[in-house]
Amino acid sequence: MxxxxxxxxxxxxxxxxxxxxxxxxxxxxxxxxxxxxxxxxxxxxxxxxxxxxxxxxxxxxxxxxxxxxxxxxxxxxxxxxxxxxxxxxxxxxxxxxxxxxxxxxxxxxxxxxxxxxxxxxxxxxxxxxxxxxxDTSPDTVPAISYRFIGGSATYDMSRDHCRHQGRRLCYSSEVCVKNKPVYGVVRADEWIAVEDRYNEWIQIGTSGHPTCGHHGPKYGLPGWGTRTDGSHKNFLGFVYCCK
Known part of the structure; x- marks a missing residue:
């Protein structure tokens, strides 16, 4: 559930x-x-x-x-x-x-x-x-797309999801502007993969972790980001993809 x-x-x-x-x-x-x-x-x-x-x-x-x-x-x-x-x-x-x-x-x-x-x-x-x-503007493809792909998401799955759209993962500077996610703050613990480096994630929620904070510098690159057991995590699933 x-x-x-x-x-x-x-x-x-x-x-x-x-x-x-x-x-x-x-x-x-x-x-x-x-x-x-x-x-x-x-x-x-x-x-x-x-x-x-x-x-x-x-x-x-x-x-x-x-x-x-x-x-x-x-x-x-x-x-x-x-x-x-x-x-x-x-x-x-x-x-x-x-x-x-x-x-x-x-x-x-x-x-x-x-x-x-x-x-x-x-x-x-x-x-x-x-x-x-x-959106009826001449460029109807948003600069950033925002999707939920499920709690079994990993870094590679997130990256592949973007590649299938002809996009890439966003850099953290594209996800967050003035320390605020461009699509709003999720009212829970929520990490998303970013392009900054392999298996880097940033927080877009409000669960005690700093919103827009990176996982790597504070906690290290997470093992759950590259797991292969297919397990679901309730703090994963959103993906930001950029042009």
């Missing part, structure tokens, strides 16, 4: 609910054909950063903009889907939050400045939904 942080973060591995006009579908079924904003329910502890990280799990997906979710129509902002009953906010580009519920008698307006609850993992009844949009 996968640890809770993986079940919570990796909705690609299991079927995620996708709310669209044609009914409830799975993310994996729709992600190749859907081009519009796609709505998911993830978890009530969402932050702006984890919302962005959730969307980036799907190739060529980003957070949607306010204009994507609430385009102008007939002189007013019109929400692209049916309003969700209650108070519901979703993260949008520019660190904005958009109301998509009917708690305030109408939807489609921005929060008055970045809310403090948007940066903390505390559960709130008005958080949980995420909108993801397709």
């Amino acid at each position: 996968f640890p809770l942080h993986i079940l919570a973060l990796l909705s690609v591995a299991a079927a995620v609910h996708v709310y669209e006009d044609d009914g409830e579908q799975t993310a994996t079924k729709h992600q190749e054909v859907d081009t519009g904003p796609r709505l998911y329910y993830h978890e009530s502890t969402l932050t702006w950063d984890s919302s962005e990280g959730f969307c980036k799990q799907f190739e060529h997906r980003n957070l949607c903009s306010f204009d994507d979710l609430c385009p102008w129509k007939n002189g007013a902002r019109q929400y692209i889907h049916d309003v969700i009953p209650g108070d519901h906010w979703v993260a949008a580009t520019g660190r904005e939050w958009v109301e998509i519920g009917d708690w305030h008698s109408n939807s489609c307006f921005l929060h008055n400045g970045p809310p403090t609850w948007g940066d903390v993992y505390d559960p709130k009844r008005w958080k949980g939904y995420v909108y993801c949009c397709k």
Whole structure:
């Protein structure tokens, strides 16, 4: 059984609910054909950063903009889907939050400045939904891809996973910017392989090990990174691949 942080973060591995006009579908079924904003329910502890990280799990997906979710129509902002009953906010580009519920008698307006609850993992009844949009920029291949390949991952498996995509493992400087993983912090012990040297790993979680800290300098190059017994480790499985 996968640890809770993986079940919570990796909705690609299991079927995620996708709310669209044609009914409830799975993310994996729709992600190749859907081009519009796609709505998911993830978890009530969402932050702006984890919302962005959730969307980036799907190739060529980003957070949607306010204009994507609430385009102008007939002189007013019109929400692209049916309003969700209650108070519901979703993260949008520019660190904005958009109301998509009917708690305030109408939807489609921005929060008055970045809310403090948007940066903390505390559960709130008005958080949980995420909108993801397709990247329509000329270069639609993300500089960094982010995947979960299972707890049996080793350094070689991680490296081969990237090579099969025509990529390489990322260097630690690409994974972490200003001591923060570019796809957000995993709320558990989580090590990922990096290109810095063979069998080097860095921490992208918050389990007592320094986030973005290297394994080798502090603990030595790990034996579990090159194990051959196929055993599962609950602190392994994520892979960052770079161009």
